[in-house]
Amino acid sequence: MARTLDTDKPAFPILIGDIGGTNARFWILTDAFAEPMQFPNIRTADFPTIEEAIQKDVLDKTSMKPRSAILAIAGPIEGDEIPLTNCDWVVRPKILIGDLGFGDVLVINDFEAQALAVATLPEEARETVGTVSSAPLASRVVLGPGTGLGVAGLVHARDMWFPVPGEGGHVDLGPRTARDAAVFPHIERIEGRVSAEQILCGRGLVNLYRAVCAADGVAPVLSVPADITAHGLSGENAQAAETLVLFVTYLGRVAGDMALVMMAKGGVYLAGGISQKIVPALKRPEFRAAFEDKAPHTALMRHIPTFVVTHPQAALAGLASFARTPGHFGISTDGRRWRG
Structure with a gap:
């Protein structure tokens, strides 16, 4: 045992x-x-x-x-x-x-540790994304776009919290819309596939920005993730702005997938520095729309809360x-x- x-x-x-x-x-x-x-x-x-x-x-x-x-x-x-x-x-x-x-x-x-945090952090250490702010004592998921994309689950049973580590950041991520179909051919692949981590992390943000630029036929002028998010949030660069919209959309899709896998009625928690830096973008409609777009379970998804973990450590x-x-x-x- x-x-x-x-x-x-x-x-x-x-x-x-x-x-x-x-x-x-x-x-x-x-x-x-x-x-x-x-x-x-x-x-x-x-x-x-x-x-x-x-x-x-x-x-x-x-x-x-x-x-x-x-x-x-x-x-x-x-x-x-x-x-x-x-x-x-x-x-x-x-x-x-x-x-x-x-x-x-x-x-x-490391995301087992993030799951431990999700089990114990007070409400003031998280920021609500969407309209559902209560977090029932039920299964949870934590995702963190950072150097890579970390994913872990958290199950509550027998008056204990059980973290469930995994490598969910390496699941496939593919195009759904016509714009996705224009951008995805330019995404750098690993052995022929695009994993979620190829887009949803710091280097992935750069990867996605370059792909958007290639789809638009313009030369990329930004090369640092922080610059892409800053220009994306301000709207000063059209490709950076679209990159950020696509980034939060794809993050919403993956977060929704993980919520379904874990039946995470206790919420999905976005951890890490990137999530904290792009809270304004996450609060725009695209993230929750992608998160909830899980037919035939759209109604279920509307009731699952999503949060950004704001504790610095x-x-x-x-x-x-x-x-x-x-x-x-x-x-x-x-x-x-x-x-x-």
Whole structure:
């Protein structure tokens, strides 16, 4: 039977980390009640290994010596060497134990941590998109366009929350409208297919913008995701503006698909920095229209709430909730926990 941490808790102090393709963020929890010690964000490209990053930017900057580590990483967890999907770091728990002195290392998926956050964050840490603002105690989904596209589910049963990690960002995404059909031939493919992540992430935003420009027969003048969203929101560049409309439309389609898969009556939560930056675009009609356009279940979809998670460190907050009260969550540690 899968073992959960409520029967064998990690020892405080605990290092918790949210490690994405671009940035890594760390807190230290000294005990179950104190506020966390927070450290500046780390750019993964600035360090060759996660061990060096933790040593130089965390452990060397405090006299507090963590006894345990709980890390959320962007990628599937298999074996003793765990590569991240969108950066060169490889997480090696046995090396963390041997070189950095941890006695206990648990590694979970980064969107599992986002799901933990969705289970515990207060209402003021989210912004409603659409007209439905209440979130019943029912299954939920979290999506996050960032360096990649993360997806996780969250199931409530037996008075516990069970996060369901996956790789939903790699589902197929295809054209539906005549404009889609004009744009999609110019989308960069991976082995012949367009996955959701090819469009719904930072590099995907650039990919989509270039495709819109190609469909219009104009040369692209923007190359940075932040510039495309800024010009799209302001309307200063016609192709950037359409890119943002298509981006939120496609995000709505995928979010609606995931809501149907999980029957997520408790809501769909959009996490990550991109979602927070494009809230005005998400509140326009296109996102909810695409989200609800799921015949024969359109009426059902109208009652499922959608939110943007506005907490700046949501994944770490979710990990902290789990570390403090692991008995509230059903997380299997099999194959994901190493001890010294």
